[in-house]
Amino acid sequence: MSMSLTNENQAGRSTKPVVLVTGTSTGIGLAVAVTAAMAGWQVVATIRREGSDGELRTAADIAGVSSDIELRMLDITDAETSAATVNDIAQRYGRLDAVVNNAGSGHVGTVEDDSIDAIRRVMEVNYFGVVNVTKPAMAHLRASGGTLVTVSSVGGVVGQPFNEAYCAAKFAVEGMMESLQPVAAAVGVRVVIVEPGAVATSFVENVGIADAGVTASGAYAEAFDHYIERTRGAFANAQLAQGVADVIVGALLADEIPFRLQSSDGATAFAGTKLRDLDGSAVTGFTASWVA
Template identity: 60%
Template sequence: MSTKVVLITGTSSGIGLAAAVSASHAGFTTVATLRDPARADALRKAAEAAGVELDIRRLDVTDAASVEECVAGVIADHGRLDAVVNNAGAGHVGTIENESVDEVRRVMEVNFFGVVTVTRAALPHLRATGGRLLTVTSVGGVVGQPFNEAYCAAKFAAEGFMESLAPVAASVGVAVGVIEPGAVASEFVANVGVKEDAAAEAGVYGPALANYISRTRGAFANAQTSEEAAATIIEALTADRLPFRMQTSDVARAFAGGKLADLDGSRIQTMTSAWVA
């Protein structure tokens, strides 16, 4: 039997990079994709340090032609596709009165429609192998968080899409699951781009934003590593049975579990209101 082939998006840093190296170490032929191949140095160095090989390719999840070309290339070169990890994403902090609808659309394009585009291209090949489709969402796909309206909306959308797709995909032999990290110490946080004077420029929302930023910095100071989060992805790729929803830490499990048990929403509203008070 040929070595199983996994395609992972967003591998230039963070969870994606760690997952690509770990998947190769676990015995997968790993196609590590990223939007800009010029940013692959860290990925190559990590693979070299781990003594593993990666097939590094360009894939821009917001460009359907790029997605189709990459998936077709994987099939042409490897002959199969056994798993996909939708990991590419972008953080965003803001509130709707202070930003444009176009900014919200851009967040949705990367974090939701990018997932949809890759999923659509990959499904026929995953059907052929009885494969697995994993999507890295977030606890922000379960719990709406202050100043993360667009980001959480995109992650909620991805979770709803996958939860709805899962039984349909299972009927043709494809297992679908979501991976929900909490705070992870990675470049993802730096890439959100919150300026030092963001609160001062936020108008009437300034005090609430200042409190939110202070609380969030504390949470990320105690974050798990990308490698720890990636370990859950490898578990999902190799487990005999794939659960639909997997969190990457005890903290994430407690956080997501609080929402799933909060039928009237009061518990979560009380918690998140304290973040900005």
């Protein structure tokens, strides 16, 4: 389905740069889609669940950019569908200038209590989903000299208690993109990682704290209670999604851009704990305070 019948029926090369943004039903992805459209981009915005497009439609209408946003259904864990979607976008518009890998999901738990299936699911969404979109996009981005932006997290730099699976997936994304960056640059594609800290979106509501498998009588209960208390405090002062979107769209528009960007001063300070920590003691000493 499409927010714009004009876009849906369009054939031939777009006169605007074209960006694919995944995970746009709420939060960062929604803000990126609308902000990019306002900046002059033709946006193809994807959502996973039927009927979850209401907030995006409303925001696009208010901003006056509904005609510049095409909406598509996409489950990024489906490699075949992801490839077909990316290739169809490039064919429909005659170009693909940027991809923003934003879709993802949180998870709270610990390895002893988590099921293997739950851990695999976190990896499928947050790591392999990025692979599934990036792989077919690279040829089109080579052709356009385009930009690949992936939304990671400060959790892709600093391992965080009760986030083993989520941080593992984000570490994997960071490792892949850091390795890809010089290879992509050699063929004219810019690769950028954006690392938000706590962001005031529905993402945190979907993390599954209530289903974390850590009970009051469990061995990890006391540590988990400390973690929850600290986390609630962090999200009480969370960055707005628009602030992250401004960093991402800024990266699309900039002539020169570094590989790694944090979305706030707080995120920079947090990530710096690890990036300056050669032996790991600063990170583990810092996060130990979350659970004690």
